[in-house]
Structure formats: C-alpha cells, structure tokens
Amino acid sequence: MTVPVSYYIILSAIVFLTGVVGVLIRRNIIAILLSVELMLNATNINFVAFSDHLQDLGGQVFVFFALTVAAAEVAVGLAIIIALHRSRSTINIEEFNLLKW
C-alpha cells in the first residue's frame, strides 16, 4: 500500500503555511529564521514526494542543493544576528526602528 502523493502535498502545505505564519507573527529573529527553515523543508518534502511520484531523480538532486543553500543561509543569518546583538543587545525586530520599517 502506498501513500498517495496528494497526502504529501497537503503535509508540505501545512508545514509551509506554519513557516509563513511564523515569519509574519514572531518577533524574535531566531524564531523567524527557524520559520524560514520550515518553509524550505516543506519544499524538500514536495521535491522528494514528486520525485518518487514521477520516478525522476531530478527532484532529489534539487533537495541536496536546497539543503546546502539553507545551511549557507543560516550561517550568514546567524552571523548577522550576532553582529546585531553586539551592537543593539536585542534581537527583537520591533526594537529595530532606526529605519522606518
């Protein structure tokens, strides 16, 4: 018995929307970063599910690249957050008001 591909799409849609809502409502940059990771991982679910459904390896290759890029993104993001914390002693985005948001 196999799980139909539509189940995976629904799962990934739920994960993706959780990430989107997280980015929009969370105020802590680390939490926002984690929500972005959720969005990226939702795409990975999609790619693997479609790859299996279509019997095409392209999707799985895409996942490797997406994971690598996500790791690089976290590295740069955390570096920026550390620099920001050093200068402002906060990572709450509501307190970043030097520039009109």
Next chain:
Amino acid sequence: MTFAVGDLFLILPELLVITAACVVLVLDPVLRGPRKDVLVWFSLGTLAICMGVTASQVSGPTAIFSGLVIIDAYGAFWKLLLYFVTGLTILLSYSYLKEERLYFGEYYGFVLLALAGMMVMVSADDLLTIYLGTELMSLSLYVLAGLKRAEPRSLEASAKYFVLGAFSSGILLYGISLLYGATGSTRLPEIATAIASQGLSDPLLLLSTILLAVGFGFKLAVVPFHMWTPDVYQGAPTSVTAFMAVASKAASFGAFLRVFIEGLGGLKANWSAIFLLLCIATLLIGNIVALVQTNVKRMLAYSSIAHAGYALIGVVAAGRMEGSSGIASVLLYLALYTFMTFGAFAIVAMLRKGDIEGEEIEDFTGLSKRHPLAALLMLIFMVSLAGIPPTAGFVGKLYIFKSAVEAGMTWLAALGLIFAAISAYFYLRLVMVMYMREPIDHSDTAPHLVMSPTLSIVLACTVAGVVIFGVYPNPLVSFAMQAVLILK
C-alpha cells in the same frame, strides 16, 4: 548524462569571476595597508577579461551541462551590463570605503561573488541553477549591506534584508517545487513543452505561477513586495546600495523574464494579468510615496521601485502581443536605468557632511554654488530619471510606452505618462534645492563633495551613457533587439 570539457570554456567568465573572488578573499589578510589597493585593480582586470570573453559569445543559443546553463545573446546582454555596473561599483567603492574608513579587502570578494551569482541567474536555463544563482547573489548582498559593522543602521538594514530575502527565497523555492510536480521537470524548455501538451487545467500550475511571481516580486522590489527596499537602501553603505539598486535588479529581471517567457510562456494570459495589477500598484506607490521623502537615498529607493513598475509595463505588453518588442523595451529600459541611477547614487555617496554622508535633501541646498559641476551632473541624472528629453530616461520610457501601445494598451501608456509627470515633481525638487537656494551652512562641516580620480571616472561613464544614449540610442536598441530575438 555526459560531462563535456568543452562546456567549461563556455562558462569561462563565471569561473574567472569566482576564482578572482576566492583569490581576493585569500589575499586580503596577507596584504597590509595601501597594498590592499592591488585587490581593486585585480578585480577590475578580471572584469575586463570577462567582458572580452562574453562579448565574443554573443551568438546563437548553446545549451551546456545537459541544459542547466544556456549561452546566448540574451545572457550576454545582461552579463555585459553587469560587468559594467560591477566595474563602476568597484571604482566608486574604492574612494567611498576610504572615506568611510572601511578597510575590508573582502568587500571586493563579496562584490565579485554577487556578480558570479547574477551571471548564473541570467544564463541559467533550469530552475535549479536560477535558484542557486539567486541565493549566491542574495547571500553576498546580505553581507555587503551589513558591512559597516560600527553603524547600527547598516546592521539593521542587513537584518531586514536577510529576513525578507530568506522569506522570499522560501516562497520562490516552494513555487519551483510545485512547478516541478505539475510539469515533471525543472528545465525551462521541458516545462514549456509540458505546459503546451497538458494545458492549463492543473491548479498546481497556476498556484506555482503565483508563488514564482511573488518570489520574484520581492527580488524585483515591486509593490506590494517592496517593504524592505527603502530601509535596506537607506541603511546599507551607499556604494552597496547603488550596486543593489542597479545590478541586482537587472539580474533579477534577467532571470524573471527567462522563467516567465521561456518556461511559462504558455501561461502568458494568466501572468500578464497578475503583472498588470502589480505594475499599476508599483507605479502608484513608488511615485506617490517618493513625493514625501526627505532622505535622498530613500527617495531614490522609491524611484527604483517606480522604475521597476515602468519596466513591468513592458513585461505586461510582451504578454499581450506577438513579437518581441515588449521584451526588448524592458532590456533597453533597464540598461538605460543603470546609467542614471548609478550616477545619482555616486554623487550621494561622495557628498560628505563632516564625517558622515550628506544624504538628506537639505544637504544638497545650494550645491550649485559650491560644486557647480556636481550639481550639473545631478541635474542631468534627475532630468533623465524623470524621463525628460533629450536624456536616456526619455528614450527608455518612449520604447516602453510604444510597446504598450502596440499591445493595444494605450491607456496603460497614458497612465505611465501621468506617473512620469508626478515623478518629475520630486526629481526636480532636488534640482530646485540645489540651484535656487543659497547655501545655509558655511562652517567646516558643511556638506561638500569629495572628489577623487575614481569617482570622476564613474561620473564620466554614467553621464556619458545618459547623454549619448539619450541622443543616439540606436546601438543599444539594436543590441537589445538582437539579444531578445532568440528568446521565444
């Protein structure tokens, strides 16, 4: 799947730029003090070589690496534009970073890495390579935006850019994954074939088109996905702002057009409707909000948003008609936009008030008395941005509006014209401040322009582009037409 060594020669410019970036990053800690200048000339030399190689590649499309990358005149057009902008950025940064006392050799490394990402974006023919190019560009730009580590505004800009950039990449990637599911491939030509054969019935297809439009909307800074632009442009070091406003916008348009014309060309009725809404919203918000800005960098940020709106008129027109003059007008517009926007940012970067940048409109008060030449150049850039003849900005708008009329949307051209008239108000207000008011501040900290040989080269190149292409745009027009014909 085969790996042809010959393919490596075709991506020689990309390899050269990446190698140069790595060399710069490695040499930076080794070189001390003024010897770091070597890195600047090394980067410029690399760009000159790449320009030569790419100029010889303006030819028919050659798909390489199993269709991941395509070498064609379209990509060459964007690449030549990007080399030019990067060269100007490096020259401007050379004097700007000295003035800001930022002695980071890795700055040039990141500029080159961003360039490499942009080059991949415009020559990629697969959503995977487009995504990787976009990310390489964005990650380098996040770092560059936050380079003034002592300046909280710069860090804040970097953080905001990072959060919204990562968010938009997530949306873009989700759109790509759904498109892969709907069409079974990430290669643009195969996506086009799949759409042509199975029709538009799949709801996943429409959803993925919308998500891709949103993802690219963030990168292109069109309303309502523009919120990050003014903040990031204001907070980032001005040389980086100029680079972002021009190069990253050009590269994003390059990738965006290829995805939507070549890959999703079958859905053009759907996406041209989406972009029509975005285009009108962008023109409206960009031009109206710019009216009330008091900071020149913010004003130019809204101006760059508005210019993306004008370019979108060409995209909408392309979706509504046969033939390629719509796309050609977008290429032409962005090439001409480069000269005037970069020139304006160069003057803002080098106008110093004591130790900081004079970036408020007040700081330009009476500039014509103190620096008549700089005021004249700023006047030319502002007139061109407003689209008044005989400047490059007028030619760009002329071709955009002409393609809208050809597509049967005279009302859209008229709307664009009205917004251009509104925009003249805030561009010419700056001119008025420069020419019609007496300088108020006569102390040592009064805003003054720091001239340097490299800044002179930058200003000479940009003003020459604005004036020459304003009077005689034919070479650029024919290159744009040639670059576009190959794209279906």
